[in-house]
Amino acid sequence: MTWWRRAVIYEIYPRSFADGNGDGIGDIRGIIGRLDYLAGTLGVDAIWCGPLYPSPQVDFGYDISDMTDIDPVFGDLADFDELVAAAHARNLRVIIDFVPNHTSDRHPWFVESRSSRDNPKRDWYVWADPKPDGSPPSNWTSEQGGSTWELDEHTGQYYLHSFHRAQPDVNWRNPELRAAMLDVLRFWLDRGVDGFRIDVLHMIAKHPELRDNPVREHPEPNPTDRQHPDYDTQWHVHDRMHPDLHGYIREMRAVLDEYSERTGRERIAIGEIEAMPWDAWVAYLGEELDGVHFTFNFNFIEAGWDAESLRGSIEAQEAALPAGAWPNYVLSNLDRPRLATRNGPDSVRVAAMLLLTLRGTPTLYYGDELGLADIDIPPAQWQDPLGRDQERAPMPWTARDNGGFTGPGVRPWLPVTAEYLSRSVESQLADEGSVLGLYRRLLAVRRASPALVDGDHEPIDTGAAGKHCLAYLRRHPDQTLAVLLNLGPDETTIELPAPGGVVLSSHDPVATTGPGTAVRLRGYEGVIVEIAQ
Numbered sequence: 001m002t003w004w005r006r007a008v009i010y011e012i013y014p015r016s017f018a019d020g021n022g023d024g025i026g027d028i029r030g031i032i033g034r035l036d037y038l039a040g041t042l043g044v045d046a047i048w049c050g051p052l053y054p055s056p057q058v059d060f061g062y063d064i065s066d067m068t069d070i071d072p073v074f075g076d077l078a079d080f081d082e083l084v085a086a087a088h089a090r091n092l093r094v095i096i097d098f099v100p101n102h103t104s105d106r107h108p109w110f111v112e113s114r115s116s117r118d119n120p121k122r123d124w125y126v127w128a129d130p131k132p133d134g135s136p137p138s139n140w141t142s143e144q145g146g147s148t149w150e151l152d153e154h155t156g157q158y159y160l161h162s163f164h165r166a167q168p169d170v171n172w173r174n175p176e177l178r179a180a181m182l183d184v185l186r187f188w189l190d191r192g193v194d195g196f197r198i199d200v201l202h203m204i205a206k207h208p209e210l211r212d213n214p215v216r217e218h219p220e221p222n223p224t225d226r227q228h229p230d231y232d233t234q235w236h237v238h239d240r241m242h243p244d245l246h247g248y249i250r251e252m253r254a255v256l257d258e259y260s261e262r263t264g265r266e267r268i269a270i271g272e273i274e275a276m277p278w279d280a281w282v283a284y285l286g287e288e289l290d291g292v293h294f295t296f297n298f299n300f301i302e303a304g305w306d307a308e309s310l311r312g313s314i315e316a317q318e319a320a321l322p323a324g325a326w327p328n329y330v331l332s333n334l335d336r337p338r339l340a341t342r343n344g345p346d347s348v349r350v351a352a353m354l355l356l357t358l359r360g361t362p363t364l365y366y367g368d369e370l371g372l373a374d375i376d377i378p379p380a381q382w383q384d385p386l387g388r389d390q391e392r393a394p395m396p397w398t399a400r401d402n403g404g405f406t407g408p409g410v411r412p413w414l415p416v417t418a419e420y421l422s423r424s425v426e427s428q429l430a431d432e433g434s435v436l437g438l439y440r441r442l443l444a445v446r447r448a449s450p451a452l453v454d455g456d457h458e459p460i461d462t463g464a465a466g467k468h469c470l471a472y473l474r475r476h477p478d479q480t481l482a483v484l485l486n487l488g489p490d491e492t493t494i495e496l497p498a499p500g501g502v503v504l505s506s507h508d509p510v511a512t513t514g515p516g517t518a519v520r521l522r523g524y525e526g527v528i529v530e531i532a533q
């Protein structure tokens, strides 16, 4: 079984993880200092580090001005090399962001491209003439609000920016641009990275005629997504997801495969794509499984937090995946309100058990292992235009001062709140019953259980009495486990198909003994039961 199928991935938001140089902003040296926590104390297998590239930080690193260097805020290439070596020495894989859809407007490619209509790099970006009345080339709207088109007075054409106007979209139809992007992958593969999380992969090919998007009569803003209301006023069908992108993905994959074969270490591509019907979603894996290794599955963020929706979402992914493909699950990320905020604090423990017991690769967002909720920041103080600061607050390592995130007396870039201090790593390590204690036990049980790592998934019918429960078997030739999750507040009883013994409860640090075939669950409790073979 390849490493990434067994792995639990941990997402680090570098600005907020740990500050190694005392300037109030997290950095690479800070991450290096916490690798023992990740590999040892917590027990994850891979880290995905958000963007570390030089950037004006308009979109906090997703506006890149140099794709082959490190922003001084985070350190330098020597620090990065040390991070990779130190992670590998602890058996931790390193995944980094690759942002193929856009650059910063300060990137030298764009500076050249905008300098004149006949510059050799003009076609590296998406330029178009105004409509005869001078208006933008299409009606496309951006997540930040307003048009995706910005007029460049100097050359009289508009450039496309699917995000902020400081993030011009590149043109993947141009072979030289594609070659330059593939060289970026090679640069980081040569430095030893194990894979890439590929930003907005569904957006890299647009309709070549730049057709208007159909207007959406009844906009339904997604409450879990932080987008400007303008964004939702149309169906985003022509500004993204053009089928030509699958060919571009195969080109990326070929580069990764070449490195995997040459070095004997599998390098992976994870696509970040928006919610879409399952058949479109699996297309990113490629017809011959020659696309990305997997695309992040944000269904647990998008779907309702109730047993029926979750069951439907799990079964839909299982049914949609072609033979040989592998599922994955994500509970929170850098762009969405945290789990504890979306679904309430009662959901945290049972969600941990859900994430870490399903068939597939889980991705855990930093701080979720502490049960952190969003911080409250008034819009006037948002640093991110969409308010995503709320789910990006500094990690509380200790209960004092700045929570050990940065030095005492230093002003952290976002506040370390009293609530965060009360949930610090230090205090939770001292309490076996804490959320962190549960995560540690779950990760250890997962690692030691062939059924959780590699077993089949089989739903258990919980009947009318268990309508707030989600239950499934994980079957492996050497072991069968039942996972029983009560998402509601009331006690309930679930019948197992065969007797077994409780391995782990979300509520008790110490496992209780086997209950026979009837398992009584407290409100919001989850248990893992080993079924007698």
Ligand code: NOJ
Binding pocket: 059, 062, 099, 163, 199, 200, 334, 335
């Ligand atoms: C998705 C990233 O997660 C988000 O933070 C960013 O703003 C957009 N892509 C644009 O790069």
